[in-house]
Amino acid sequence: MNSAFTREINSILSDFSQERGNLIPILQHVQEKFGYLPEEAIQAIADFLHVSSSTVYSVSTFYTQFKLTPLGEEVVKICRGTACHVRGGPTLQRDIERRLSIKPGETTKDMKYSLETVACVGACALAPVMIVNNRVYGKMTPKKVAELFNGKN
């Protein structure tokens, strides 16, 4: 473990008291910093909270927010909520899967894109909705998807 990394982790941990209730907020901060939960971080958190690393691991794998592997530069999330579903969400998802040649939960080999699904972002009146790096794009059509991706590549 290099020392810069250790310093980063310690700086996050120093904002918290060593209570079990802080586990999820700590994981959220670590993920925010690194984009995922590095294995070394899991051990450091476990030591800090005096729990086993398997405890930290079991919590990390329960919640869909937490990732154990790095994500691509652009994280594309497709809403799979009900409002989006009845307004063309599945077509949107197939379109994007085809474009990126990956399925939800996967990252392209060049680490450019990751694809995920999300259960509603509360912008249901703009269905179908997708999110690219936290920016919400509403009322998506095959044409708008093409513009979005072709403009980028």
Add this chain to the structure above:
Amino acid sequence: MAKIKTSKLSAGQRTVFLCHGTGCVSNEAFAIRKAFEKSIERLQLTDIKVDFTGCHGFCEQGPIVFVQPEGIFYAHVSLDDVEEIVYSHFRDNKPLERLMYKDPSSSEIVPYFKDINFYKKQRHIVLRNCGRINPERIEDYIATDGYQALQKVLFSMTPHQVIDEVKISGLRGRGGAGFPTATKWQFCHDAPSDKKYLICNADEGDPGAFMDRSMMEGDPHSVIEGMAIAAYATGATEGYIYIRAEYPLAVNRTKFAIKEAEERGFLGKNILGSDFSLKIHIKEGAGAFVCGEETALIASIEGRRGMPSSRPPFPTQSGLWGKPTNINNVKTLATVPLIILHGGKSYSQTGTEKNRGTSIFALTGKINCMGLVEVPMGTKLADIIFDIGGGIPNGKKLKAVQTGGPSGGCLPANMINLPVEYEAFANAGSIMGSGGMVVMDEDTCMVDVARFFISFTQSESCGKCVPCRLGTKQMLNILENICQGRGNITDIDLLQNLAQSIKVSSLCGLGQTAPNPVLTTLSYFRDEYEEHINDRRCRAAVCTGLVTYSIIAEKCPGCGLCIRECPVQAVTSSGKKKPVILDQSKCTKCGACFNICRLGAIAVK
């Protein structure tokens, strides 16, 4: 006793309000506000103020710009429109017709907010401040009688009197089950303990709903004041707001509001000089639907996997860290200050015998006007869908209304005279839920909807109990087979049996209600299941395994509109003015060509 300094809302001053809810913000509302500020400054229109509000609830029309005091409502405003509005409306005093709201049914221009059907037929009680005040300025909330109820409670009421007032109001929990709020508070109040907790459930897991998000974004102080009152009544001294991480804007506004309230002495030690203290923390969810369930939510705050535990003991006896804990939904808590301020009796005048007050829905799906809707309990579904929602777009017919999210059911079009009441919905096989209302038209396949919900609950099942973990998986397999044209007629009975056993034997509400979407579609739309199985046909053309698109040569003049629309180049030209050609091997059945063709030259089977 400390007196709250009140100020008046800047009445009279001409103000351009930008809606800064999630929907509008996703369409550059921040940048549009900046552009207004710049443009107004450049023209030196010094008497005009630029401000913002939380969600107006009419997100689909966003970005929304609202001019006061004249009450003019602009819809779909883009960055490029700002100059034109400023010049026309403010410099020349000619409100800009081009950007005014257009009624979808009559196509008429409606300049004033107060005349818009979507709002006119609602009754905003709990949503009274959303879209009307700046949620990041506590003075605005105070100017609308904010924190007066808290003051009243702290200095002139005992916890018993508070609970009694809520009892008189008849308020029932808005988190889904409709449990009487006063009874829950009484349980928590009566539980002996040195420490008690209060939790505001802002997890809003129902996919397709955004009531709680709008509340937290548009009027966070109502929720905070409601929490303080609930804490006083139950004896809690520490509170948590458990809010979805998918709602970053709501999280930030709420954090800010807590800070403002602490600075003003509405939260913290010895609130307003009384001997009552309350500390409120925010906990962000981490993306697990089941954490909306109260015992799972508690496990999550404690830093564990969000798995439900069996009740009793109920959280009011043994909740967070084993201490008595009162959990209420965002909307329940936001209603409380009103009840205290105007009396439980006054609140109970709205609604019906067993269902007092109003209910808030997120109206979405195949409907003209999508958005947040607050109506008195007892309002008919038809009034919500047709009068407020403006009916179904593109001349299509209503097929079903889905309420209650994955725990609810699909009510068929012939039941739209049902009143909005907990019992009426339950008798029809659905639930009120916390407010999701998704409208479905002829283009929605009900078997696919059932499959969709089961796939949701199956992936969100925490895995603790067998019926829910394995039962939903089996149901999903069967439904997928039916949707792909591999169904067997005996599957219908099998589904029914499975559904019944999952319902009675699951540990928590997730499993117990998961079969509802299947059971309601089976009872109201059985013919669609039979069609999928017997005729290998999906009448809504949704189940891709059962659908083929083709070109009707006689009707196609080869205009090429569909060629440009097709995302996979499956449609190609065969020469000028000749019908286009559709390559079945490339077609992904997305329906883009079908939707764009105005000549009816594309057939779907």
